[in-house]
Amino acid sequence: EQIRADINARNGKSGRQICCDLDYIWTREQSSNSNDHSHYHVALFIDLEAYYRIGSLNQSPVVLDEERVSPIIPRARSLAERINRAWARAIGIQDWQAVGLVQFPDNAEYRLKPHDPEFFEGYLALFKRLSYFAKARSKDYTQRGVPDWYGSSHVPRSGVFLQRCAIGWE
Template identity: 30%
Template structure:
């Protein structure tokens, strides 16, 4: 993604560290990109333009994943756990509209795919829509279309790549480095333009 650069070295290091932490914990990881947008057509909480909104999204999404894992363990005591790891970047478009780009990393033994957009069927997309609605303090119907999964968003990465298998780690890092570019980040407004999970 040299054409999107220049990049911020500290952000690239944080991205690399986050991916490595996921692979240290889980032998198989699914990583996917998602964009969270704000609509011009609806009112938002007063802090929607601060990073509190992305913090609320992450906390809500993590709670939904933990709830799902608890339900899975009720059915199968050996069901895999899943810690949510993430990297996010806050950007402004040319029109000044704020939005977030995220990379989410999960245990692939617990979740294999993001799923498809299907009403009334709980999956990763519906969990993200519910979490974004919670973050914006609105109804899920109001965020339809504001949670966007880009094309070719999923990457399956293994700690140890077996002979004959494709290692997607380099592709993942290349794609996610987009979050680390200096362009379109806002500076001087008192809010960070980049964040990631800790530990």
């Protein structure tokens, strides 16, 4: 919702209509130590006009003095900050407390443009990268009552989907 709200606000200010479709896939993994908590991998598919880059995560609390932290949360400026804020709200903590819980790998961005001469190579690279989500060794399919290991938004079967940017994080 953080991303959709930002795009809707930008559309209102500029008068321009940016597509705010957001598609995603995710997988949940359990480490080899069964006592460890699950962790998630997510890939977002976003229109390049909406966000061209992830940007940086620069969230730190405003310290008023040694005992008080400002209750005012700074406006999230980048996609990374919006993702961090969404995760913080999902688990019920402040934005700055979630810094470090969402990790962005260095090579997290793939830009796919159907008419680009290098489209096919980029598509194959993204496919290979996302195939990591399907590895079986980190999922115990025999456990009963365990939440899903995979999920996604509804992804349309059309060329429109391929005009989006794929941005993932681990």
